[in-house]
Amino acid sequence: MNRLTVALPKGRLLRSAMELFQTVGADFGSFTERSRKLIVDDTTGQYRFMMAKPFDIPTYVEYGTADLGIVGSDVLMEEARDVIEPLDLRFGECRLVLAVPSFRASEELARHKIHRIATKYPRITSRYFEALGLQVETIKLYGSVELAPLSGLAEMIVDLVETGRTMKDNGLVPIAEVASSSARFIVNRASHKLYFDRINTLIERLTEAVPC
Amino acid sequence: MSTQEKRYPERAAPQLPSGAQDILLHDAQIKSEVLEHLRSVFRSWGYIEAVTPTFERYQTLLDGGLDPASMLTFSDCDGDLLALRPDLTAPIARVVATRLRDLPRPMRLYYQGHIFRRPGDDRRQSVESAQAGIELIGAEQAAADAEIAAIAVESLARLGLKDFQLNLGHIGVFQGILAEANLPGSAVSEIKQWIDRKDRNGLTRCLRDLSLTPGVRKQLFGLLKLSGRREVLDQARRLMMSKISLAALDNLESIYEILSDYQLTDRIILDLAEVRGLGYYTGLMFEGFSRSAPVRILSGGRYDTLIGRFGLDCPAVGCAFDIGQIRSVIQTNRLMVPQQIDVLVRCPATHRSEALSTATELRQQGLRAELAVTPRTMEETLAYATSRGIQAILDITADGDRMISVARGAPAPEPIRDIHKGETR
Numbered sequence: 038m039n040r041l042t043v044a045l046p047k048g049r050l051l052r053s054a055m056e057l058f059q060t061v062g063a064d065f066g067s068f069t070e071r072s073r074k075l076i077v078d079d080t081t082g083q084y085r086f087m088m089a090k091p092f093d094i095p096t097y098v099e100y101g102t103a104d105l106g107i108v109g110s111d112v113l114m115e116e117a118r119d120v121i122e123p124l125d126l127r128f129g130e131c132r133l134v135l136a137v138p139s140f141r142a143s144e145e146l147a148r149h150k151i152h153r154i155a156t157k158y159p160r161i162t163s164r165y166f167e168a169l170g171l172q173v174e175t176i177k178l179y180g181s182v183e184l185a186p187l188s189g190l191a192e193m194i195v196d197l198v199e200t201g202r203t204m205k206d207n208g209l210v211p212i213a214e215v216a217s218s219s220a221r222f223i224v225n226r227a228s229h230k231l232y233f234d235r236i237n238t239l240i241e242r243l244t245e246a247v248p249c
Numbered sequence: 250m251s252t253q254e255k256r257y258p259e260r261a262a263p264q265l266p267s268g269a270q271d272i273l274l275h276d277a278q279i280k281s282e283v284l285e286h287l288r289s290v291f292r293s294w295g296y297i298e299a300v301t302p303t304f305e306r307y308q309t310l311l312d313g314g315l316d317p318a319s320m321l322t323f324s325d326c327d328g329d330l331l332a333l334r335p336d337l338t339a340p341i342a343r344v345v346a347t348r349l350r351d352l353p354r355p356m357r358l359y360y361q362g363h364i365f366r367r368p369g370d371d372r373r374q375s376v377e378s379a380q381a382g383i384e385l386i387g388a389e390q391a392a393a394d395a396e397i398a399a400i401a402v403e404s405l406a407r408l409g410l411k412d413f414q415l416n417l418g419h420i421g422v423f424q425g426i427l428a429e430a431n432l433p434g435s436a437v438s439e440i441k442q443w444i445d446r447k448d449r450n451g452l453t454r455c456l457r458d459l460s461l462t463p464g465v466r467k468q469l470f471g472l473l474k475l476s477g478r479r480e481v482l483d484q485a486r487r488l489m490m491s492k493i494s495l496a497a498l499d500n501l502e503s504i505y506e507i508l509s510d511y512q513l514t515d516r517i518i519l520d521l522a523e524v525r526g527l528g529y530y531t532g533l534m535f536e537g538f539s540r541s542a543p544v545r546i547l548s549g550g551r552y553d554t555l556i557g558r559f560g561l562d563c564p565a566v567g568c569a570f571d572i573g574q575i576r577s578v579i580q581t582n583r584l585m586v587p588q589q590i591d592v593l594v595r596c597p598a599t600h601r602s603e604a605l606s607t608a609t610e611l612r613q614q615g616l617r618a619e620l621a622v623t624p625r626t627m628e629e630t631l632a633y634a635t636s637r638g639i640q641a642i643l644d645i646t647a648d649g650d651r652m653i654s655v656a657r658g659a660p661a662p663e664p665i666r667d668i669h670k671g672e673t674r
Contacts, residue, residue: 101543117369123447123473227538227545229447230416230520233476244449 041232041239043084044103046091046112049199050220053128054107058084060246061239095120095223104228105236111197111218115158121229123240124222127247131199131218133158134211135165138186142210146171155185156195165195165215183207268368268376275587280379280576282585283408284361287381287570290404291359294396296383299358301340303365307332312558313339314529319366321376333365338529338552338567341384346559354387354563361572375573382549384567386556391500394533394551395507397566401537401547402513408575409584412540416476416520417504419533420550421497422485423524426468428493430461440469444524447473464490475521479505479514485521497532504533529555533566539574541581546574588617589638592652595621595630596645604645611643618643631655 045054051070059065064080077086087103094108095118106120111133113122135154137144146152152173156162159175166173176191183203185191195215198204204211222243229236265271272280288298307322307330320332334340337360349356361381368374383400385393398415405413423444427437436459443452449470456466471488475481482502489495501519508514523534532551539546549568556563579585592611596604604620611618619639621630627644634642634655642653 099543121447122451123449125448125450224447225543227543230476230518230536230538231412231414231540233518233520237474237476 038082040078040083040085041105041228041235042087042103044087044089044094044097044106044108046094046106046108047088048091050091050107050109050129051088053126053220057107057126057128057243057246058086061242092116098223098225101225101227104225104232105239106223107220108223109218110221111158111161111216113221113223114216114218115160117160119226121224121226122221123224124243124247126220126222126243129218129220131197132211133161133195133215133218134198135193135195135213135215136186136198136204136209136211137193139208139210141192142212152193153191154193154195155182155191157182157197158195161216162195183209268374270375270377276576276580278587279579279585280572283572283575283579284379284381286408287404288359288361290400290407291381291383294357294383294400296357296359299341299344299360300362301334301337301344301360303363304331304333305340305343306330309343309559310334310336310339313342313555314558315339316528321365321367334362335364335366337362337364337380337382337569338384339555341567342552342556342565343559345384345386345563345565346556346561350561355393356386357383358386359383379572380569381572382567382569384565386565387563388566389553389564391503392507393564394504394566395511397549397568398504398508398517398533398535399511399513401535401549401568401570402511402516404570405537405539405547405575408579409582410539410575410578411582413516413537413546414518415516415535415537416518416523417501417533417535418520418523419497419501420530421500421532422489422494422521423472425489425491425494425497426465426472428491430465432459441524444469444472444522447522449473468494473522476518478517478519481519481521500532535568539578541578542574544571544574546571546578589640590619591616591639592641592643593619593621593630593634593639594643594645595625597647600645600647607643607645607650 043058045051055065055070062081063084065077065086066080068074068077075088077088079086087097089097091108091112094106095113095116097103098106098120099118107126109129152171153176154162154173155176155178157178157180159177162173162175176185178185182194182196185194186209187207194209197218198211201211222240224236307320310320310332311317313336315335319335322330322332324330341358341360345356359382361379363377363379365377366374368376383397385397398417402415427440439455440452443455452469456469468488468490475485482498482505485498486495489498505514505517505519508517523536529552530550531553534550535548536545537547547568547570549566551564551566553564556565594604594608594611608618608620625633630642639655641655644651644653
């Protein structure tokens with residue numbers, strides 16, 4: 038039986054993702070989340086794990102380089118790749134919020150103005166404001182988004198909050214929830230057809246392992 | 250080389266528009282070989298070629314049920330809106346309903362050509378892609394559906410593909426579940442979207458909001474697991490409640506029966522969970538998958554109302570092969586070897602006539618023979634032949650002919666005499 042290739046997200050979701058696969062029988066051997074190896078073969082022979090940047094995971098799965106993947110729904114919404122998303126894994130829960138510097142918290146979003154918003158999620162941000170009927174200019178950043186309103190690059194940000202510490206420490210207050218996010222199990226479309234029984238059994242076992 | 254190639258480094262190299270691709274060298278060779286194989290299978294089943302224009306009136310394509318967002322449009326001198334075809338079946342349906350309407354049916358047509366689809370906003374797909382396909386027109390019987398599926402399987406097998414399968418579904422199964430629920434179109438497309446992603450959580454939330462009966466809910470969730478061999482039909486019969494769904498299952502079973510007479514069922518998966526498909530499908534829907542391709546390599550189905558939209562009420566079933574995907578499966582698995590030049594014929598000017606007739610003779614024997622048209626030393630000729638992967642050089646001289654085999658990757662002219670086969674006529 039060939040191995041199913043699984044793309045796992047480096048970073049905050051990795052530990053839970055590995056634990057989840059351990060509960061369904063995968064064995065990572067000596068690999069830990071601090072290891073630098075990028076490809077790890079499960080010692081039971083069922084899986085091959087690839088450690089990738091979260092934003093790249095939908096790409097690996099859509100192109101079939103990985104049959105399966107685990108990634109936050111924030112990334113899935115932003116990347117809009119054509120993959121199957123059979124399961125909400127209910128860990129790594131966090132929110133995407135619109136935040137402003139605290140001194141502007143009382144200002145209203147104005148229809149006549151074009152607001153500048155810095156974010157790692159330009160697609161989600163544009164969709165959100167389009168739905169509100171507001172025009173915005175989104176500025177794509179790759180990290181430390183909180184810096185943008187402090188430095189004057191943008192008026193507001195759309196970013197992920199788990200605890201809210203970073204925002205608070207930088208004098209930002211959330212004024213609206215744009216989306217909520219949690220880890221998802223995703224599957225390549227062709228793999229889902231070609232290994233239907235194996236993947237469906239895995240989905241069922243993962244479903245049992247996921248707290249309700 | 251008497252004239253040196255001139256280069257203009259100061260001029261920027263011309264760029265392709267995004268979404269366009271050149272297909273060159275081995276890729277082009279394999280592509281045309283794939284098309285040749287497919288054509289010969291199609292013809293052997295009695296299909297004849299139909300060629301339609303690359304562009305059509307925009308309205309024709311809209312009438313054909315195609316997505317306006319996918320079309321690349323432009324206008325003609327009268328201001329009529331035109332579009333590059335995003336699909337080859339709608340144009341075939343137009344032709345059948347108009348110019349071929351008086352021909353006896355069933356009619357079997359095949360086509361090959363390029364389709365054009367506007368890429369998504371991230372521009373990662375290519376705009377132009379090659380397709381070939383077949384349409385069996387004027388027969389509503391399961392035997393027609395089975396014939397198309399059988400040709401699909403035979404074609405892939407003849408191309409040398411090993412790990413492939415055909416997933417068969419039926420649009421009526423899903424339609425039947427929702428038929429009695431009387432939902433607005435927006436709700437149906439939302440349900441379809443969750444089923445398409447197999448997102449159980451999303452489907453749960455969506456159904457909760459729609460206050461559907463537990464029966465409908467059970468059928469929709471059951472649908473997600475209905476994929477496998479023949480037993481899927483019985484599982485589905487126990488689950489489905491509407492007449493439409495049950496009729497669809499009967500139809501699928503008849504098609505499956507015929508495919509088992511074709512002895513092809515080891516390639517067939519019954520896949521009722523698939524709700525994706527072009528807007529014009531009315532019955533059987535199928536897709537072909539290979540383990541070496543991340544997406545489907547062919548798709549097809551029954552479209553009994555499409556030709557009617559162009560004025561001729563006539564059932565039809567067909568399928569289209571994605572040539573680009575098939576080519577990449579073939580190349581990944583090295584199923585076809587790109588053809589090399591067998592022999593390079595070189596001669597001094599004094600022996601040209603003899604060289605030309607020798608080359609003709611070689612070609613008549615089925616070899617690929619290339620003529621040396623530029624004056625080169627033997628050393629240069631060997632280097633050229635090596636770099637081109639040419640198998641042998643036929644050196645015609647005043648002292649007679651000799652065939653020199655070009656050892657791969659051995660550019661040194663030194664051992665000519667050693668590898669000289671001494672083949673003189």
